[in-house]
Amino acid sequence: MLSNAINVYGQSNESKISPKSYVAHYTKESIDIDGSALESSWSKAKPTELFIDIEGRKIPKYKTTVKMLWDDEYFYFLAEMEEPHVWGNLKQRDTIIFYDNDFEIFIDPDNDTHNYYEFEVNVLNTLWDLFITKPYREGTPVLNDWDANGFKSSVKVNGTINNPNDTDKGWIIEIAIPFKVFKTSYYHKNIPKDKFWRVNFSRVNWDFELQNNKYSRKRDDNGKFKPEYNWVWSPIGVINMHQPENWGYVYFSSKEVGENDDFKIPEDEKVKRLLYQLYRKQKEYYKKNNRWALTFKELGSDDLLIDGNKVVKTIENHQTGWNIAVVSPYTKHLFVIKEDGKIIQKED
CATH class of the missing domain: 2.60.40.1190 (Immunoglobulin-like)
Structure with a gap:
């Protein structure tokens, strides 16, 4: 444990x-x-x-x-x-x-x-x-x-x-x-x-x-x-x-049960937690401005670090909402969060 x-x-x-x-x-x-x-x-x-x-x-x-x-x-x-x-x-x-x-x-x-x-x-x-x-x-x-x-x-x-x-x-x-x-x-x-x-x-x-x-x-x-x-x-x-x-x-x-085993939370979970931080900022931005932010600068998140690693990220707005994508500095997998908070992981 x-x-x-x-x-x-x-x-x-x-x-x-x-x-x-x-x-x-x-x-x-x-x-x-x-x-x-x-x-x-x-x-x-x-x-x-x-x-x-x-x-x-x-x-x-x-x-x-x-x-x-x-x-x-x-x-x-x-x-x-x-x-x-x-x-x-x-x-x-x-x-x-x-x-x-x-x-x-x-x-x-x-x-x-x-x-x-x-x-x-x-x-x-x-x-x-x-x-x-x-x-x-x-x-x-x-x-x-x-x-x-x-x-x-x-x-x-x-x-x-x-x-x-x-x-x-x-x-x-x-x-x-x-x-x-x-x-x-x-x-x-x-x-x-x-x-x-x-x-x-x-x-x-x-x-x-x-x-x-x-x-x-x-x-x-x-x-x-x-x-x-x-x-x-x-x-x-x-x-x-x-x-x-x-x-x-x-x-x-x-x-x-009775044997020893360890579990470490995967590093990529840090990426997901960052995405939910940005998700909440988008929701807050919409309440104040009646539109979604178009840039990370509008979210006050232009420069983001995870464990000292600069995050490669993109933001894309569309007719029904938005996507924010982040590349994991650990596995290089792409993680996307949608306007409804759903996380999508792409490994290729």
Whole structure:
């Protein structure tokens, strides 16, 4: 498990957040999704660092960690959450689960910030699964009727659910998501052996109040719900989980759990982070000028460096938007970002 800081000249504050990384090891052991985590593979797997506030500034009041494994069929997760008051109310699938305390998984297999997946589960093991074609910043509809067929989860509570008369220790959720859920075509061979995916986790936690001995989200003096806490594995820098470019990296090691393996975030990821910096500057420029910038000088980015290397870049406007292209100083691959934030990589 390694973290690799990505430092790009001229970053915004949120871009200075360094994504975390995790090595998910292969397991030959059959994993029973029962919330007990009795398999030896789970005892050998290393937990993530403790979750941090989504902005990367505050230490959450309750601890959260996740372990990950994989085999030829499933991507496995084991989340352990400290919580003195375990409660939940939502029982219908595909309701807005984060209105309860919940655990959330975000996955972008191809690392282009588009066509990604979100899974939310509460302590009652109620699932909300979504397919998101583009981040919300692009005004895209969410496919709420999409189902992750074969998704399995189980919850174990160290305490009692919805009982305000005792103090609980927390809850554990064990999840298995079939790789076939992430296929883009029938014959797509998408098992990510010795590859990485962009992944993040969020734990939504609410201050609560009791009404007739029943838990509910706490309201302020004006009757409005108080804001939730957002605790995450890899901090975003802003209160917005839907920035896939800032998620963590999960590397699917072919080595069995218990063996050592390292993962270093590829240098070309620095190029992508630079492109998202320019993407945000274009959006800001349009708000102020009602047109896209035609030159890097207009964006205040005429001279850009990555690790001391001058960047070869071009900007091209067209009838429906723009493209910004950058040549990687590491691999000489061409990376292009479009007006909707989609990244295209050209290796030839």
